[in-house]
Amino acid sequence: xxxxxxxxxxxxxxxxxxxxxxxxxxxxxxxxxxxxxxxxxxxxxxxxxxxxxxxxxxxxxxxxxxxxxxxxxxxxxxxxxxxxxxxxxxxxxxxxxxxxxxxxxxxxxxxxxxxxxxxxxxxxxxxxxxxxxxxxxxxxxxxxxxxxxxxxxxxxxxxxxxxxxxxxxxxxxxxxxxxxxxxxxxxxxxxxxxxxxxxxxxxxxxxxxxxxxxxxxxxxxxxxxxxxxxxxxxxxxxxxxxxxxxxxxxxxxxxxxxxxxxxxxxxxxxxxxxxxxxxxxxxxxxxxxxxxxxxxxxxxxxxxxxxxxxxxxxxxxxxxxxxxxxxxxxxxxxxxxxxxxxxxxxxxxxxxxxxxxxxxxxxxxxxxxxxxxxxxxxxxxxxxxxxxxxxxxxxxxxxxxxxxxxxxxxxxxxxxx
Amino acid sequence: xxxxxxxxxxxxxxxxxxxxxxxxxxxxxxxxxxxxxxxxxxxxxxxxxxxxxxxxxxxxxxxxxxxxxxxxxxxxxxxxxxxxxxxxxxxxxxxxxxxxxxxxxxxxxxxxxxxxxxxxxxxxxxxxxxxxxxxxxxxxxxxxxxxxxxxxxxxxxxxxxxxxxxxxxxxxxxxxxxxxxxxxxxxxxxxxxxxxxxxxxxxxxxxxxxxxxxxxxxxxxxxxxxxxxxxxxxxxxxxxxxxxxxxxxxxxxxxxx
Amino acid sequence: xxxxxxxxxxxxxxxxxxxxxxxxxxxxxxxxxxxxxxxxxxxxxxxxxxxxxxxxxxxxxxxxxxxxxxxxxxxxxxxxxxxxxxxxxxxxxxxxxxxxxxxxxxxxxxxxxxxxxxxxxxxxxxxxxxxxxxxxxxxxxxxxxxxxxxxxxxxxxxxxxxxxxxxxxxxxxxxxxxxxxxxxxx
Numbered sequence: 072x073x074x075x076x077x078x079x080x081x082x083x084x085x086x087x088x089x090x091x092x093x094x095x096x097x098x099x100x101x102x103x104x105x106x107x108x109x110x111x112x113x114x115x116x117x118x119x120x121x122x123x124x125x126x127x128x129x130x131x132x133x134x135x136x137x138x139x140x141x142x143x144x145x146x147x148x149x150x151x152x153x154x155x156x157x158x159x160x161x162x163x164x165x166x167x168x169x170x171x172x173x174x175x176x177x178x179x180x181x182x183x184x185x186x187x188x189x190x191x192x193x194x195x196x197x198x199x200x201x202x203x204x205x206x207x208x209x210x211x212x213x214x215x216x217x218x219x220x221x222x223x224x225x226x227x228x229x230x231x232x233x234x235x236x237x238x239x240x241x242x243x244x245x246x247x248x249x250x251x252x253x254x255x256x257x258x259x260x261x262x263x264x265x266x267x268x269x270x271x272x273x274x275x276x277x278x279x280x281x282x283x284x285x286x287x288x289x290x291x292x293x294x295x296x297x298x299x300x301x302x303x304x305x306x307x308x309x310x311x312x313x314x315x316x317x318x319x320x321x322x323x324x325x326x327x328x329x330x331x332x333x334x335x336x337x338x339x340x341x342x343x344x345x346x347x348x349x350x351x352x353x354x355x356x357x358x359x360x361x362x363x364x365x366x367x368x369x370x371x372x373x374x375x376x377x378x379x380x381x382x383x384x385x386x387x388x389x390x391x392x393x394x395x396x397x398x399x400x401x402x403x404x405x406x407x408x409x410x411x412x413x414x415x416x417x418x419x420x421x422x423x424x425x426x427x428x429x430x431x432x433x434x435x436x437x438x439x440x441x442x443x444x445x446x447x448x449x450x451x452x453x454x455x456x457x458x459x460x461x462x463x464x465x466x467x468x469x470x471x472x473x474x475x476x477x478x479x480x481x482x483x484x485x486x487x488x
Numbered sequence: 489x490x491x492x493x494x495x496x497x498x499x500x501x502x503x504x505x506x507x508x509x510x511x512x513x514x515x516x517x518x519x520x521x522x523x524x525x526x527x528x529x530x531x532x533x534x535x536x537x538x539x540x541x542x543x544x545x546x547x548x549x550x551x552x553x554x555x556x557x558x559x560x561x562x563x564x565x566x567x568x569x570x571x572x573x574x575x576x577x578x579x580x581x582x583x584x585x586x587x588x589x590x591x592x593x594x595x596x597x598x599x600x601x602x603x604x605x606x607x608x609x610x611x612x613x614x615x616x617x618x619x620x621x622x623x624x625x626x627x628x629x630x631x632x633x634x635x636x637x638x639x640x641x642x643x644x645x646x647x648x649x650x651x652x653x654x655x656x657x658x659x660x661x662x663x664x665x666x667x668x669x670x671x672x673x674x675x676x677x678x679x680x681x682x683x684x685x686x687x688x689x690x691x692x693x694x695x696x697x698x699x700x701x702x703x704x705x706x707x708x709x710x711x712x713x714x715x716x717x718x719x720x721x722x723x724x725x726x727x728x729x730x731x732x733x734x735x736x737x738x739x740x741x742x743x744x745x
Numbered sequence: 746x747x748x749x750x751x752x753x754x755x756x757x758x759x760x761x762x763x764x765x766x767x768x769x770x771x772x773x774x775x776x777x778x779x780x781x782x783x784x785x786x787x788x789x790x791x792x793x794x795x796x797x798x799x800x801x802x803x804x805x806x807x808x809x810x811x812x813x814x815x816x817x818x819x820x821x822x823x824x825x826x827x828x829x830x831x832x833x834x835x836x837x838x839x840x841x842x843x844x845x846x847x848x849x850x851x852x853x854x855x856x857x858x859x860x861x862x863x864x865x866x867x868x869x870x871x872x873x874x875x876x877x878x879x880x881x882x883x884x885x886x887x888x889x890x891x892x893x894x895x896x897x898x899x900x901x902x903x904x905x906x907x908x909x910x911x912x913x914x915x916x917x918x919x920x921x922x923x924x925x926x927x928x929x930x931x
Contacts, residue, residue: 106744131788135795148559148629151711153796156787158711159718303744307770311740314773315733321780322726329719330531333632341633341708342625351668563800590810602800725783729776736773 098284103302104309105290107467111185112288113316114178119276120317121171126269128164129213136216138262140255143218144343162332163324168210169335170324172358175203184410186398187289193390195282198275200386205272207359207383212265214356218258219340224353226253226261232366235373252346293398294463301467352427360424361417365443367428368436378440385447392447394455402461406454413446522643522666524698528705531720534713535706537569542685543703544568546696549683551627554619554674556607559628560707563601567710575601582606620660622673631701631708638705640666645697648676803931805923808862816879818867821930825867825875826918827891828928831902836860838889839903849913853903856917864920864928865904869893871911876900891915 077083077092086092135154137146150157179199182188188196215226230247234240249256287296296302303309327334335357339350355363362379369375385392400407419439426432527536544565547557562579570578579599584606587594599606607626609615616623631637647666651657661671678700680693689695706712804821808828811817816829831839836853844852857863867875871893877883878891878900886892887908888901898909905914920930 127788131791134792145559149795149797152559152564153798155790155793155795157791157795158715159787160791162715307740308744311733311737311770311773314777315730315737317777318726318730318733322723322730325719325722325726329715329722332715338633338635338637341629561797561800563796602797725780729773729780732769732773732776736770739769 098280098305099310100304100306102284102287102305103296103299104288104305105296105301105467106303106308107290107292108288108309108312109291110312110316111177111181111291113313114174114181116313117174117316117320118171118178120320121167121174122269122272122276124167125164125171126273128160128167129266129269131160132164133266136262138216138259140218140258140344143216143258147217159328162328165336166327166332167324168213169356169358170320170327171206172210174320175206176358179203180414182289183413184400184407185289185291186293186393186395186400188390189393189396189398190390191286192282192289195279195285196390197387198279198282200383202272202275202279203386204383205268205275209265209268209272210356210358212261212268214340215258215261216265217340218344220342220344220350221337221340221353223253223344223346224349225355226257228353229355230257232376232379235376237373254346289398290467291399291401292464292467293401294467297466354425357421357425360422361420362424364420364424364436365440367424368433368440378444382443385444389447389451393451395458395460397460397463402463403454403458404461405458406451409446409450409454413443416442416446522646523639524642524701526638526702526705528638528702528712531716533716535567536702538687538689539699539702540568540706541570542683542687542689542696542699543701543706545685546678546683546700547627547703550677550696551700552608554608554615554624555627556609556624557605557627557707558607559604559626561602561604562599564710567706572601579603620673624674627704627707629708631705633708637708638701641704642697642701644672645678645700646693803929805927805929807926808928809926813861815881818879819930821866821918826930827863827865827867827879827904827915829863829879831861831863835889835902839901839905842901844905847914848906851903851905851914856903856905856914858920858922862928863902863904864917864930865915866918867891868916869895869898869911870906870913870915871896871898871909876915 076096077086082092132150135146135150135157137143147161150161152158154160182196182199211225211229215222230244230253233247234244236243245251247257248254249260287302290296337354337356339353342350354360362382365382366375366379369378395403395406397403400410416439419435420443423432423436423439428436527534527539547555562575562582565575565578566572579601582599582603582605583596584599584603585594586597589595609618612623625633631641634640643666644664647664649663649665651663651670655663655670657663657671661673662675663670664672678693678696680696681691682696683691685691689699709715802822804819804826806817806819806828808817808830811828811830813830814832814835816827818825818827820826829835839853844850844855854860856865867879869876872895874893874895876886876891876893876898878885884892884894886899888899890900890902890904890907892899893909893911896910898911899907900911900915901907903914904917906912918930920928923929
């Protein structure tokens, strides 16, 4: 059957023995996709593109980087000054890291809004959270490599989180460092792991896509496609739509890379690491700020660390906290309000993470942290029981419940654009 | 739905833009920043080569007494508009250590264009010993290593003034209205007429401070001009790509009607 | 992507001008390809020698201390350069052969600027080993020049290949006499 698919005899010969073309055809061409996806569904492919950009520029940077405490900072400056186009490649790597997180955060919030984590897509969601965790680890270790002040003190603070573990904490930290402070062995292992982990991410992304294709994409209405009338082939419809998304993404990325390359960084990281002096205001990269705020909201060392990790771990059990059978927030008026409250709460946490831990900021951090956990642990389970939801449409292509007009498809399509 | 998705995006972008506010906060609230008008600002920004040359002169005659500029080599001075012979002549005015020679001795020789501009001190300890225990920071990245780098550097150099009654200035410290905390270990570097410019540019404190700021910005970001030039082309190309892909998308989706 | 079976044009029935539509779609994909190619160049170009590497591309060396019959090895672009102060006997021997009959035909005077000072890259043209013959204690090969121990190439006192697998003579780097005693290589 697959042999008839392709007109090119070479392709047919290969595909008969090694069905890569069938696989490609199945995942990127024929793959039936709900016809009503809006632009929020662009962010999955953008995340994939970000990963590719990071891996390609990263491999190239590694060709010029020296992972040694005496040379790391200097080798990065050599990349910026002497290596052909080195400044461009490094600025892309720096800024695409931030854009990767922006894209993934939007992707996550899209999943939260449209209930994409619900049965039968729980594993798909969990794999996504795994990717997110791996991304955070990768980004953290990457930030250490230039060996500036923020690199060094970020590494010191984050690795010290593990010292909160009772009894074995100190030994674990010594183990992570390979010594008694963040030093050359630490830098070397971070470089090695920073190089390794993107490929682990790529592996989990493959599983993520396999899981996605098992039941197909969720959609803004959140009901399953009932037949061919509800779906369109991925190519050319979503390839060209993704292309448009990619174009906008690259335009914004280029704006940052070429005109504000250091806006999302910290000036202190242009000062070489000095183990004898901590900068006055140390803050993590912006994408860690919400978690940093949660860490600082708790006056207890172990408690803060546990709560910070729990903020991500709670996402793993989300499919079982929100038991409502309705996926999309479109038909859950109360959930929708709480979704936006959570969104504002996360932005607020990010803001508070950048502020000094004193006065009103501490109080606000505690309130927003409490709200974050309340949302997942109390509000969602309660909503699943008590919320009155709106009636669902019959199918994707007949989204209007009662009247049946011939132009429903168009009417539904237009706002999505 | 569309509006809400857009809102979601917009607020995320705003959140993202708020993040760098931490940078500004790092400067401290009570310091005075003079906003200079720099030729290198903006998407079409460029370096004023005459100012860079004057700034380099200020660095050599004033700053280099205490501050190194380790990541610059003489060959980089080509960016300032010097030709190969001029760079060679400038380099030859400096001595750098080389060796060991055939007898195992280190020796001094005139610098060549490929050499880095030598640091006034052999190491940080010597630098501290000569500066009341304070380490004069390296200047090659200083314009990027401080929040609002150029404005800050300029303000710092013109920001020396008499301390207010309430502030006690310890020995070896100076009062500066642009420095976070106001007490700085660096004595006032520029008083006006510290250098003689061959091109007749003003040698007021502000003029000299502005020239050396230009020079330090270039030293920190020597690829800025080419970056912005490529950037304008890239943004132009991608804008067309955005428009084309938008219409291509509409065409492809048209047959779903 | 792999299959052409469903191009926009072929599934198109009701769009007024299918050719125009084809054009914009094809042009968009072409532009994407162009963009990828444009980004490809910096990614490849970064492997070329960096500015600091290129800046070290010339070396100055004082040859006044090389006694007649002695040779020194200096580093130029990370490679050894042999500078030999040849004796009149060695010069005579280099001139004694008819250069046009050699494997890589070249006369001795074409390889030196001053006959007493031979400057060649100390890299065997076979597969890049450093030939022996710089120190008096080392084997100089059958032709009293250099001998490459890796695969047995013999070079004469002009650095020309005379025997063994190497295809060409030892390369003469670009150099100039800045004065009677200083040579700049590169």
